[in-house]
Amino acid sequence: QKEVEQNSGPLSVPEGAIASLNCTYSDRGSQSFFWYRQYSGKSPELIMSIYSNGDKEDGRFTAQLNKASQYVSLLIRDSQPSDSATYLCAVNVDDKIIFGKGTRLHILP
Amino acid sequence: DAGITQSPRYKITETGRQVTLMCHQTWSHSYMFWYRQDLGHGLRLIYYSAAADITDKGEVPDGYVVSRSKTENFPLTLESATRSQTSVYFCASIRLAPHEQFFGPGTRLTVL
Numbered sequence: 001q002k003e004v005e006q007n008s009g010p011l012s013v014p015e016g017a018i019a020s021l022n023c024t025y026s027d028r029g030s031q032s033f034f035w036y037r038q039y040s041g042k043s044p045e046l047i048m049s050i051y052s053n054g055d056k057e058d059g060r061f062t063a064q065l066n067k068a069s070q071y072v073s074l075l076i077r078d079s080q081p082s083d084s085a086t087y088l089c090a091v092n093v094d095d096k097i098i099f100g101k102g103t104r105l106h107i108l109p
Numbered sequence: 110d111a112g113i114t115q116s117p118r119y120k121i122t123e124t125g126r127q128v129t130l131m132c133h134q135t136w137s138h139s140y141m142f143w144y145r146q147d148l149g150h151g152l153r154l155i156y157y158s159a160a161a162d163i164t165d166k167g168e169v170p171d172g173y174v175v176s177r178s179k180t181e182n183f184p185l186t187l188e189s190a191t192r193s194q195t196s197v198y199f200c201a202s203i204r205l206a207p208h209e210q211f212f213g214p215g216t217r218l219t220v221l
Contacts, residue, residue, distance in 0.1 A: 006151075032208060043199060043212035044152070088152065090210075095159060096167060097142060097203070097210055101151030 003027055004091050006100035014108050019076040021103050023089030026070065032092035033065055035074045037085045038102065044088055048074060079107045112136075115200050115213040123221050128187045130216050132200030140203040141183040142167075142210075143175065145196040152199065158183055190220045 005024045013019040021035075032051055036044035048063040050056045050072065056063045062075040072091075076083055086102040113134040122128050134141065143155040144167075154167030156175040164175050172194060174186045187194055200213040 034210070043214055045212070046209050049208060095140070096154055096157055096165075097201075098154060098168070099144070099152035101149070 003093060003098050004089055004100035006087075006089050006103050008101055009104040010106050011103055012106045012108055013079050015079055015081060017079055019079045019083065019105055019107070021074040021076075021087050021089075021105065023072045023074075023100055024070055025072065025089075025091045027091065027093045028067075028070065030091045030093055033063070033072045034090040034092075034097070035061075035063060035072075036088040036090060036099075038088060039085045076105075081107050081109055083107050113200060113202055113211055113213040115198075115216050117216060118214065119217050121219045121221065122190050124190060124192060126190050128190050128218065130185045130187075130198055130200075130218070132183045132185070132213060134181055134183075134200075134202045134211075136202065136204065136211075137180055138202035138204055138211075139180070140205075141177070142201040142203075143173075143183070143185045144199045144201065145169065145194075146199060146215075147196050155185065155198075187218075192220050194218065195220045 003026045035048040037047050038044040050063040050065045060077045064073045084107045086104050088102045089100040116131045142157045144152045146152050153169045158164045158177045161180050198216045203210045
């Protein structure tokens with residue numbers, strides 16, 4: 001079992017709606033959690049990091065962490081066509097940054 | 110220009126040949142990483158390095174060798190390339206405070 005699990009999608013969301021992306025991880029000792037966005041043919045870019053339980057908001061993005069459930073999520077409010085990309089969840093496991101397979105998000109105009 | 114660069118950007122080689130992918134960063138970040146990205150597998154960690162002369166295996170290290178004699182360089186060598194090593198390879202480094210991982214532009218490697 002991979003250490004970081006994501007639904008591969010594609011997840012289709014109408015423009016203006018909320019997109020919800022989920023991730024689970026297996027290492028209970030993990031302390032750092034990240035969401036990356038990757039456009040086709042490009043490098044991943046960091047959009048959110050979260051270290052403690054609860055919500056962290058940055059503009060239209062909200063990351064949510066529940067360490068007891070080993071669950072991380074990313075909410076994108078007011079989804080735009082430019083949000084169409086693959087979203088990668090990553091977890092720091094003993095100084096190694098381990099990625100999930102990514103969820104493809106498609107925003108429908 | 111500051112940043113993280115990879116060379117070559119594209120490489121075609123043949124089975125059994127040795128190939129070295131280069132990675133250079135200008136920030137003096139301690140941690141550096143090599144990933145490969147394949148359809149259906151996402152990003153998988155090959156090797157990482159916590160500092161010069163300190164390297165460790167990731168999820169898929171077999172068939173690869175790394176070295177880190179200088180902080181800014183982290184080359185990845187395929188000693189005898191196989192077709193299964195056809196992939197896009199990303200190098201990355203981490204800034205610790207605030208914590209952020211930066212990726213290079215990637216090297217697309219094809220092994221015939």
